[in-house]
Amino acid sequence: MSAQVRIPTPLRRFTGGAEAVSADGATVGALVDSIESNHPGIKERLCDEAGEVRRFVNIFVNGEDIRFINNLDTPVNEGDEVSIVPAIAGGSFCPRLATLGTP
Amino acid sequence: MLDTFTLFPTEGPPPVGPLRVPSVLHLIGNTPLLEITQLSTDIPPGVRVYAKLEGFNPGGSVKDRPALCMLQKGIENGALTPDKIILDSTSGNTGIALALIGAVLGYPVELCIPANVSIERKKIISAYGAKMIFSSPMDGSDGALELCRERLQEQPERYFKPDQYFNPHNSLAHYQTTGPELWWQTKEQITHFVAGMGTGGTLMGTGRYLKEKNSDIQIVGVEPDDAFHGLEGLKHMDSSIVPGIYHEEQLDRKISVSTEDAYETVYRLGREEGVLVGQSSGAAMWAALQVAREIDRGTVVTLFPDFGDKYLSTNLWIGWKEYNQRQANARVEGTA
Numbered sequence: 001m002s003a004q005v006r007i008p009t010p011l012r013r014f015t016g017g018a019e020a021v022s023a024d025g026a027t028v029g030a031l032v033d034s035i036e037s038n039h040p041g042i043k044e045r046l047c048d049e050a051g052e053v054r055r056f057v058n059i060f061v062n063g064e065d066i067r068f069i070n071n072l073d074t075p076v077n078e079g080d081e082v083s084i085v086p087a088i089a090g091g092s093f094c095p096r097l098a099t100l101g102t103p
Numbered sequence: 104m105l106d107t108f109t110l111f112p113t114e115g116p117p118p119v120g121p122l123r124v125p126s127v128l129h130l131i132g133n134t135p136l137l138e139i140t141q142l143s144t145d146i147p148p149g150v151r152v153y154a155k156l157e158g159f160n161p162g163g164s165v166k167d168r169p170a171l172c173m174l175q176k177g178i179e180n181g182a183l184t185p186d187k188i189i190l191d192s193t194s195g196n197t198g199i200a201l202a203l204i205g206a207v208l209g210y211p212v213e214l215c216i217p218a219n220v221s222i223e224r225k226k227i228i229s230a231y232g233a234k235m236i237f238s239s240p241m242d243g244s245d246g247a248l249e250l251c252r253e254r255l256q257e258q259p260e261r262y263f264k265p266d267q268y269f270n271p272h273n274s275l276a277h278y279q280t281t282g283p284e285l286w287w288q289t290k291e292q293i294t295h296f297v298a299g300m301g302t303g304g305t306l307m308g309t310g311r312y313l314k315e316k317n318s319d320i321q322i323v324g325v326e327p328d329d330a331f332h333g334l335e336g337l338k339h340m341d342s343s344i345v346p347g348i349y350h351e352e353q354l355d356r357k358i359s360v361s362t363e364d365a366y367e368t369v370y371r372l373g374r375e376e377g378v379l380v381g382q383s384s385g386a387a388m389w390a391a392l393q394v395a396r397e398i399d400r401g402t403v404v405t406l407f408p409d410f411g412d413k414y415l416s417t418n419l420w421i422g423w424k425e426y427n428q429r430q431a432n433a434r435v436e437g438t439a
Contacts, residue, residue, distance in 0.1 A: 006241065008241045008242075008243070008331070009241060009242050009243060009245065009246070010243065010329075010330040010331040010332075010339075010342060011330075011331050013330070013342075019241075045329065045331045048363070054333070054362070054363070055333065055362065055363065055366060055418050055419075055421040055422045056332065056333020056334075056362050056366075056418050057333075057418075058418065067421075083241075085219065085240050085241065086243065086331060086332070086333060087219070087333045087335075087417060087418035
């Protein structure tokens with residue numbers, strides 16, 4: 001399975017400036033490992049010590065937030081578009097995130 | 104133990120305080136200084152820690168101060184005339200401040216904003232009648248900065264751009280207000296000022312005032328530990344477009360904070376101090392406590408740029424349940 005993964009500006013120092021890279025894998029987790037093998041250092045930014053996606057990182061598969069699907073086990077199909085988006089600007093694309101983890 | 108009986112005295116004249124004011128702009132500044140007591144139990148007894156609560160400004164953040172100063176100076180020097188539109192790039196709080204002040208003074212306001220700012224911010228800005236132009240969420244606040252530059256180049260005569268990253272009146276606002284307030288509120292005892300770096304305005308202006316009063320006062324900047332972070336409002340200077348008003352040589356020290364540590368400090372501030380703030384305040388508090396642990400005597404002051412209500416829908420709260428569970432487990436272990 002091969003997918004295009006969009007890389008946000010602060011992580012492009014790992015991809016030689018590329019805005020998107022292609023990666024192989026049947027799940028988002030496998031894609032992340034695939035990117036890591038070509039661009040070492042990137043996984044540590046995306047995932048914490050326990051291997052979970054860091055809180056401020058949003059990953060979308062065809063516009064759907066993987067936190068609402070199956071996190072890193074979310075399946076990826078040929079030609080899917082995957083985006084990594086930092087929550088740095090204080091929010092998320094996805095209004096449904098409003099229901100997650102609020103006190 | 105806090106003496107809650109003195110909070111609302113029933114005898115004597117009412118306490119001095121606000122006030123009757125001719126406009127909402129008169130409520131900008133003069134924010135309270137809160138002593139941090141619960142989070143600072145592990146610091147030496149000779150050290151006190153305070154936080155300036157900028158959420159008490161009418162626009163809800165510290166940015167009311169520079170926004171007002173930049174617009175006032177613009178009017179004064181003739182750059183902002185009644186036919187102009189106020190235009191700037193912002194990831195949120197400056198936009199809210201400009202929108203609010205523009206509404207009061209009668210100027211239209213247009214703001215370039217990363218598309219992924221929280222929904223609360225977008226709604227607040229629209230409530231003040233300002234227009235928003237969205238930049239790509241992939242490019243963070245630098246993307247909004249570029250978009251704003253392009254728009255200005257197309258029709259420079261149409262706009263007044265306060266340009267918070269390059270306008271010296273941004274830090275002047277803090278030199279004239281935040282600095283003197285802290286000097287007075289700490290009874291001239293402040294030894295360390297610890298604050299986050301976004302434009303650098305707070306640190307540069309407040310720092311310059313405090314150094315003039317006492318050159319021994321340490322000015323400490325707080326920044327994210329990596330270019331890729333989740334601390335809205337803060338800049339990782341080495342990987343960002345460096346603001347023109349930021350002069351690193353005026354700092355005594357910089358402290359890097361991880362997003363995770365900042366978020367957990369926000370949770371603690373809510374649960375233990377009863378103060379709900381945003382992530383940049385969490386980062387500032389975390390760094391201030393670091394400083395406080397390293398000294399024997401002193402008065403460490405930090406600044407909380409805003410309160411937390413604008414961030415309830417954001418990733419800040421993703422780890423909350425897990426944090427709460429961890430705290431509950433620790434309590435059980437503690438009592439077992």
